[in-house]
Amino acid sequence: MAVKMRLRRMGQKKAPFYRIIVADSRSPRDGKFIAEVGTYDPNCDPSAISVDEEAARKWLANGAQPTEAVAKILKAAGIEK
Template sequence: MAVHLRLARTGRHKRPMYRVIAADSRKPRDGRFLEILGIFDPLKNPAVPELKSERVLSWLRHGAQPTTTVRTLLKRHGVWKEFETEKSAKAAKPEQGDTRKK
């Protein structure tokens, strides 16, 4: 199952609110989802999302792919930078594999 981090629209007519959700990529936009990760109100000034950072990082570590819009929101909130530094630190660290001589 491919998991995507994306927006689901809520709110009333001409007053949108969005949930940042983790959902199966085959499900519809406002359909079934796995978990709500935060909310985004584009009408607030400034329009900064309210996210559960630890849960978002957990989903990203497990391979969830954010949409372009959600990636932008993650960058605004600072979660994406944290994920990138964590990923680069892991890549720079030598593997802890088999150290015995053959």
């Protein structure tokens, strides 16, 4: 099973809010997921990022692959692979 860290879209139309989740790569974008490790709100200035560092590091160590967007967010939060 390939596990990915990716964004799950929440919020209203034209006002997106994202949760950073760990999910099976075959599940749909807003479908079933394994764990939630943080949030990302691009509507604030600057963008609001909240990440559970311990959980994110654990999933990265266990082999979860972040998407490009999540990798940028984790880098901004100070979490490197």
